Amino acid sequence: MSSIFIARATQVAARSLDGEMMIMSARDSTLFTLNPVGTVIWQSADGKTPLAEIVERKVCAEFEVDPAEAMKDAEGFVNDLASHGILVVSGDPIAPPRAAPGEAR
Amino acid sequence: MGELATTGQQVIIEIGGMAVEVRSESPEFLEMLERRYSGFLSPEALPGFELDVELVAPGRITREEDLSVRFEAGRWLIERGDLRAEWEPASRRGRIVQSPNPYSIDAVLRIVHSLILAQEGGLLVHAASAVRNGKAFLFAGVSGAGKTTISRLAPPDATLLTDEISYLRVDRGLVGSGLDVGRNGHGYVAYGTPFAGELAKVGENAQAPLAALYLLQKGSENTIEPVKASDAARMLLENVLFFANDSELVSLVFESACEVVRNVPVYRLTFVPDERVWELIG
Numbered sequence: 393m394s395s396i397f398i399a400r401a402t403q404v405a406a407r408s409l410d411g412e413m414m415i416m417s418a419r420d421s422t423l424f425t426l427n428p429v430g431t432v433i434w435q436s437a438d439g440k441t442p443l444a445e446i447v448e449r450k451v452c453a454e455f456e457v458d459p460a461e462a463m464k465d466a467e468g469f470v471n472d473l474a475s476h477g478i479l480v481v482s483g484d485p486i487a488p489p490r491a492a493p494g495e496a497r
Numbered sequence: 498m499g500e501l502a503t504t505g506q507q508v509i510i511e512i513g514g515m516a517v518e519v520r521s522e523s524p525e526f527l528e529m530l531e532r533r534y535s536g537f538l539s540p541e542a543l544p545g546f547e548l549d550v551e552l553v554a555p556g557r558i559t560r561e562e563d564l565s566v567r568f569e570a571g572r573w574l575i576e577r578g579d580l581r582a583e584w585e586p587a588s589r590r591g592r593i594v595q596s597p598n599p600y601s602i603d604a605v606l607r608i609v610h611s612l613i614l615a616q617e618g619g620l621l622v623h624a625a626s627a628v629r630n631g632k633a634f635l636f637a638g639v640s641g642a643g644k645t646t647i648s649r650l651a652p653p654d655a656t657l658l659t660d661e662i663s664y665l666r667v668d669r670g671l672v673g674s675g676l677d678v679g680r681n682g683h684g685y686v687a688y689g690t691p692f693a694g695e696l697a698k699v700g701e702n703a704q705a706p707l708a709a710l711y712l713l714q715k716g717s718e719n720t721i722e723p724v725k726a727s728d729a730a731r732m733l734l735e736n737v738l739f740f741a742n743d744s745e746l747v748s749l750v751f752e753s754a755c756e757v758v759r760n761v762p763v764y765r766l767t768f769v770p771d772e773r774v775w776e777l778i779g
Contacts, residue, residue: 405748407755409726416751417735423734423751425727483573 398446398470398479399439399486406434419477429455429462430469438481439486443470511539512703513612513619513664513688513734518544519602521554524622526597533599536702537691544587545613548582548605566608566741573741575608577601584609591679607692608740615749618756621738624710625649626658626687626700633687633705635663636766636779637736640712643768645715650772659700662692662738665707665757674675683707683760708779716767721777729763730754 396436400406403418417422426434428450429489436446455462473479480486507520507529516539521527531538547548561576568574572593575582580601580763584591591609595601611621624637625644629652636647658664685707688699711730724732733754739746759766768774 403744405751407730407752409730409759410695412727414727414730414755416747418747418751421739421747422729444691448586 395442395444396470397439397441397482397485398433398443398469398474399482399488400434400437401477401480402489404494405479415478417477422476423474424473426480429465433466433469434458434479435474437470439480439488443467450462499536500622500706503509505704508532508534509539509544510537510606510691511542511608511702512537512668512690513614514668515610515613516544517609518547519550520547521550521552523550523597526550526552529597529599531603533603534691534699536598536699546584546591546609547611548584548591548593548602550602551592551594552597553594555598558594558596563602564608564657564740566612566743568572568741568743573604573609573612575655575740577604581606582608584612586612603692606778607738610664611738612746614664614666615739615746617667618749618753618758619772620733620753622663622665623661623738624663624665625737627661627688628656628687628703629654629703630707631705632779633658634708635665635687637663637710637711637733638712639736643715643770644713644714646770647768649775650770651773652775654774655775656689656691656701656703657698658687659692660698662690664688664690671688671732683755685761705767707761709764710757711764711766711778714765714767715768715770718767719769719774719777720767721764724763724765725761726755726758729758731732733758734761 404415406415413426432450436450449465451462452459470479470481474481507518508530509516509518557578559576559581563575573584582593582605592604624635625648626635645660665687667684686704687707688704689702691699695700708733739750
């Protein structure tokens with residue numbers, strides 16, 4: 393099975409409030425609140441760690457979940473976030489974005 | 498009319514501690530503004546920004562049906578059927594083309610204030626607000642949630658800041674000053690606004706440290722319960738006035754809302770519409 397790599401999108405604002413991760417798409421203002429498993433996946437989305445490794449080493453280590461079920465749920469979760477532009481999903485490692493000069497306001 | 502705020506062909510309107518000099522060649526238009534913003538005129542204030550109003554005959558001014566606010570080439574462009582405006586943050590100057598009516602410039606003022614507030618951690622919120630015993634309370638909710646009702650029920654010793662649009666900014670000068678800046682010394686201050694709702698009555702030009710935010714809903718009994726931070730942030734964001742389709746500003750508003758709920762107590766206030774609800778406030 394080919395690997396899936398995930399990275400946090402650049403046009404998002406994220407904040408942990410009382411242990412709950414809230415993420416807003418700066419593109420369309422959609423707001424998400426992640427559950428604890430989703431939060432772990434989000435925090436591990438560095439673009440270079442395969443999703444399967446995140447599930448195995450982080451999700452399954454911290455939560456009592458069936459590995460196969462956890463992987464299936466994780467794939468659905470990342471695809472859902474990707475459809476809203478919150479996560480970037482790729483079959484290859486994802487390089488961190490280079491800082492672009494912004495327009496001063 | 499008492500003291501005139503116009504100096505020549507201008508009027509200075511100060512909302513939330515920010516003074517705007519509005520200039521027009523029409524004395525009638527300026528007099529209308531003086532009446533509408535009578536409690537918020539500040540002829541001696543140093544204007545933070547300037548707006549020139551060009552008056553044109555009534556009629557459609559732009560093709561935009563809905564409000565459009567966008568940032569292009571260093572300027573904010575604001576368009577709606579009844580107005581076209583631009584505002585340049587760098588020079589702190591702007592221009593409005595509209596017919597002689599009070600509503601177009603009122604909309605532009607709200608938008609410009611919201612854009613400035615977003616840059617400094619403040620918010621414009623669909624909320625009534627009032628000051629009692631030196632503390633400000635915000636009552637947020639969608640239309641029908643009870644903003645007008647709770648404003649109408651306010652006791653005589655309360656000062657109504659607004660029944661519609663609350664103005665919240667961080668007074669960083671107050672943080673650490675030893676003055677009462679609210680619980681945790683967070684520095685959030687609620688200001689009165691002239692942006693009226695159903696009471697059709699402008700708020701008082703007053704301010705006070707924000708003590709609590711209440712999320713309103715009408716019910717069969719008076720209850721008050723704390724709201725967890727993530728729910729509070731979501732509900733506050735639903736009530737924030739935000740006009741620009743701009744990713745940088747969306748992030749700023751999100752951060753501001755999270756900071757508010759992290760620092761200010763937030764409660765869900767379910768109330769029967771009679772004056773006893775104010776016994777729960779404070």
